[in-house]
Amino acid sequence: MDKEELIKLVTRRVIEKMKDYDTHKVPIGVSNRHVHVSRQDLDILYGKDYELTRKGDLKQPGQFASNETVTIRGPKGEFERVRILGPVRKQSQVEVSKTDSFRLGIRPLIKESGDLTGTPGLDLIGPKGIVSLSSGAIVALRHIHMTPAQADAFGLKDKDMVEVETFGERRGVFGDVLVRVSDQFALEMHVDVDEANAFSLSNGDHVIIRKER
Ligand SMILES: [Zn+2]
Secondary structure (H helix, E strand, O other): OOHHHHHHHHHHHHHHHHHHHHHHEEEEEEEOOEEEOEHHHHHHHHOOOOOOOEEEEOOOOOOEEEEEEEEEEOOOOEEEEEEEEEOOEOOOEEEOOHHHHHHHOOOOEEEOOOOOOOOOOOEEEOOOOEEEOOOOEEEEOOEEEEOHHHHHHHOOOOOOEEEEEEOOOOOEEEEEEEEEEOOOOOOEEEEEHHHHHHOOOOOOOEEEEEOOO
């Protein structure tokens, strides 16, 4: 191959990659450890009929970071000021990273949000009371939120698993990324702090979806 052909080939590859990047790119949202609480548990933690107050909106419509926090305590250790995300949910759920789990002394399962069967519990400590969850601590299964229209454009459907390629100084590929489709969602890939740090990703960085091979 002569030099000119090589330049043409490289150019074509770069253009293909850019096209791929434009049509498959997804912004990253890094989730630090956080808590979702049920109405009943919030009554115990913050007092009867207490309403969460809004600190800031999350990218997912209707979801918000509240000003309220709790201490989460496991058999070996605890974290203070763990943020409650609103609104209240059907059941309380604690999302931690694998690294957090070692300090807490629990062995959480990697689970899709809301699927709490067989998960370990933790104590939630609020200003008004303590809730001892018998289950509910998970390491969230990494996933991408998208609307039905976005799923169509990507050629994907709810519960598909995809690979995701990341860029930058710790480039890599995430396998087994769950696709979640709802008209209540906005396009965003959620990873925890361990996953973000392993790939040097920050909020708002872009990654691209690759077809499962
Ligand atoms: Zn999410």
